[in-house]
Amino acid sequence: xxxxxxxxxxxxxPGGSLRLSCAASGFFFSDYYMSWIRQPPGKGLEWVSxxxxxxxxxxxxxxxxxxxxxxxxxxxxxxxxxxxxxxxEDTAVYYCAKVNAVTDTGEPTRYDQEGQGTQVTxxx
Numbered sequence: 001x002x003x004x005x006x007x008x009x010x011x012x013x014p015g016g017s018l019r020l021s022c023a024a025s026g027f028f029f030s031d032y033y034m035s036w037i038r039q040p041p042g043k044g045l046e047w048v049s050x051x052x053x054x055x056x057x058x059x060x061x062x063x064x065x066x067x068x069x070x071x072x073x074x075x076x077x078x079x080x081x082x083x084x085x086x087x088x089e090d091t092a093v094y095y096c097a098k099v100n101a102v103t104d105t106g107e108p109t110r111y112d113q114e115g116q117g118t119q120v121t122x123x124x
Contacts, residue, residue, distance in 0.1 A: 005022065
């Protein structure tokens with residue numbers, strides 16, 4: 001049974017930083033690509049970043065490129081998202097996802113997203 005537990009969200013001022021974590025269990029973490037996905041208030045899910053299972057290669061949505069960094073620790077079965085220079089439009093519930101299929105630009109097309117998410121609010 002796939003379990004994904006996100007943590008690390010909170011309230012931060014514009015320009016600030018946060019580091020999100022996702023503890024994974026119930027599957028062989030190192031065998032899968034992993035992604036972060038977010039849901040802004042009143043909107044649908046949108047892809048943020050993906051990391052592969054081979055050489056930790058990454059892809060980022062244009063909206064976060066240069067500000068967010070996805071990483072993973074396979075020994076700890078944990079996925080991370082370092083978020084710098086946060087903007088009000090980054091306000092969302094952030095989820096991690098176990099990726100089952102992905103485009104050649106890193107966007108997941110089939111995935112398991114089982115956690116409750118962690119709220120990130122960027123506001124002054």
